[in-house]
Amino acid sequence: MKLYTSHYFIVLLLFAFIITPLSCNKSDSAESLQQEPQFVKGVYGNPGTLLDAGYRFDDLGLNAIFVRSISLNQSLYETAQLQNVQVFVEFPTLLGRNYVEEHPEAWPIDETGEKSPPADWFMGVCPTDPGFWEYRRTQLREILELYDVDGIFLDYVHWHAQFETPDPILPETCFCDRCMALFAEDTGLPVQGDDIPGKAAWILENADSEWRNWRSTVLNRWITGLKEIVREMRPEALLGIFYCSWFPDEYDGALYKTLGIDIEAFIEMADVLSPMLFHKMKDRPAAWVGDYTSWLGDQMNLSPENRPLIWPIVQAHDNPGVVTPDEFRQVMTEGSRPPSTGIMMFSDRALLDNPEKIDVMMKFYHEMIYN
Numbered sequence: 001m002k003l004y005t006s007h008y009f010i011v012l013l014l015f016a017f018i019i020t021p022l023s024c025n026k027s028d029s030a031e032s033l034q035q036e037p038q039f040v041k042g043v044y045g046n047p048g049t050l051l052d053a054g055y056r057f058d059d060l061g062l063n064a065i066f067v068r069s070i071s072l073n074q075s076l077y078e079t080a081q082l083q084n085v086q087v088f089v090e091f092p093t094l095l096g097r098n099y100v101e102e103h104p105e106a107w108p109i110d111e112t113g114e115k116s117p118p119a120d121w122f123m124g125v126c127p128t129d130p131g132f133w134e135y136r137r138t139q140l141r142e143i144l145e146l147y148d149v150d151g152i153f154l155d156y157v158h159w160h161a162q163f164e165t166p167d168p169i170l171p172e173t174c175f176c177d178r179c180m181a182l183f184a185e186d187t188g189l190p191v192q193g194d195d196i197p198g199k200a201a202w203i204l205e206n207a208d209s210e211w212r213n214w215r216s217t218v219l220n221r222w223i224t225g226l227k228e229i230v231r232e233m234r235p236e237a238l239l240g241i242f243y244c245s246w247f248p249d250e251y252d253g254a255l256y257k258t259l260g261i262d263i264e265a266f267i268e269m270a271d272v273l274s275p276m277l278f279h280k281m282k283d284r285p286a287a288w289v290g291d292y293t294s295w296l297g298d299q300m301n302l303s304p305e306n307r308p309l310i311w312p313i314v315q316a317h318d319n320p321g322v323v324t325p326d327e328f329r330q331v332m333t334e335g336s337r338p339p340s341t342g343i344m345m346f347s348d349r350a351l352l353d354n355p356e357k358i359d360v361m362m363k364f365y366h367e368m369i370y371n
């Protein structure tokens with residue numbers, strides 16, 4: 001028995017020596033496959049409409065969908081899984097017309113002390129409102145509880161304003177009592193004035209740069225707070241951000257000054273950055289899509305492993321103006337050049353409204369497989 005055991009042990013050892021190099025190689029090759037992620041080919045919106053129209057995601061050449069959280073459901077999620085398509089969920093961070101109508105304490109206040117009116121279709125929420133913060137955190141937890149998603153993409157991470165137009169609406173907000181008290185507390189500055197207009201005037205005259213800096217810090221706290229929830233509940237999921245793709249010096253620096261977006265901070269916090277490169281809405285040539293993508297890559301002064309991925313979202317949508325199928329092909333091409341490692345378009349509806357755009361997308365995505 002003892003002899004049998006020791007022989008058996010030697011045989012096991014020999015067998016281990018023989019298979020070890022093989023298993024190492026196998027694991028190495030699996031790792032190297034994992035280290036070469038495929039180019040992300042997505043569509044943004046309510047991609048279930050493409051299924052309803054009789055298409056399959058994989059036939060369309062898609063390997064990812066970016067779905068609005070209100071359009072996510074079990075059937076869509078399961079179909080995507082079956083077709084080997086990644087699911088990323090758009091999360092409407094500071095968008096909230098219904099919320100502010102029901103919770104007036106969360107309505108952004110301008111420098112005159114009045115409620116800032118809706119900026120076209122957009123209505124932002126005061127980002128220091130604790131009730132709204134809890135409301136959004138709960139929503140994010142519910143999504144992550146229900147679905148093992150590949151990522152959460154924060155949208156509308158900016159102070160109340162409208163930038164998806166050639167003529168932006170850029171109000172000064174938020175001067176609610178809570179925001180000004182928090183600003184004074186965080187900075188230690190003695191904000192003076194008898195009422196909201198008085199205090200707002202004091203801040204804008206005496207502490208403008210501290211005010212802008214504080215506002216961007218408030219947004220950054222939202223991002224880090226939501227990222228913590230994603231990391232805790234779905235450690236493998238990516239945190240992406242959709243954001244306004246103005247260059248920092250455009251519109252008198254409104255990207256930082258009014259929207260509160262500090263692009264360097266976004267680069268440090270995000271796993272993926274998705275600049276909203278809507279050329280027609282912003283009245284830009286198709287080449288701007290490539291210019292911005294390249295510029296963004298140049299801003300990343302981090303080591304390669306700490307740099308976020310760049311997956312632009314481009315415009316297929318026809319309002320305002322018309323995006324022709326050829327123009328759509330051009331912006332897809334511009335947005336897919338390095339350093340981009342993924343792309344998607346706004347939106348499923350635009351594709352279904354003009355089947356020629358579906359053909360453009362299919363051809364573009366399928367040809368990328370073989371290139």
Ligand SMILES: [Zn+2]
Binds near residue numbers: 128174176177
């Ligand atoms: Zn406020």
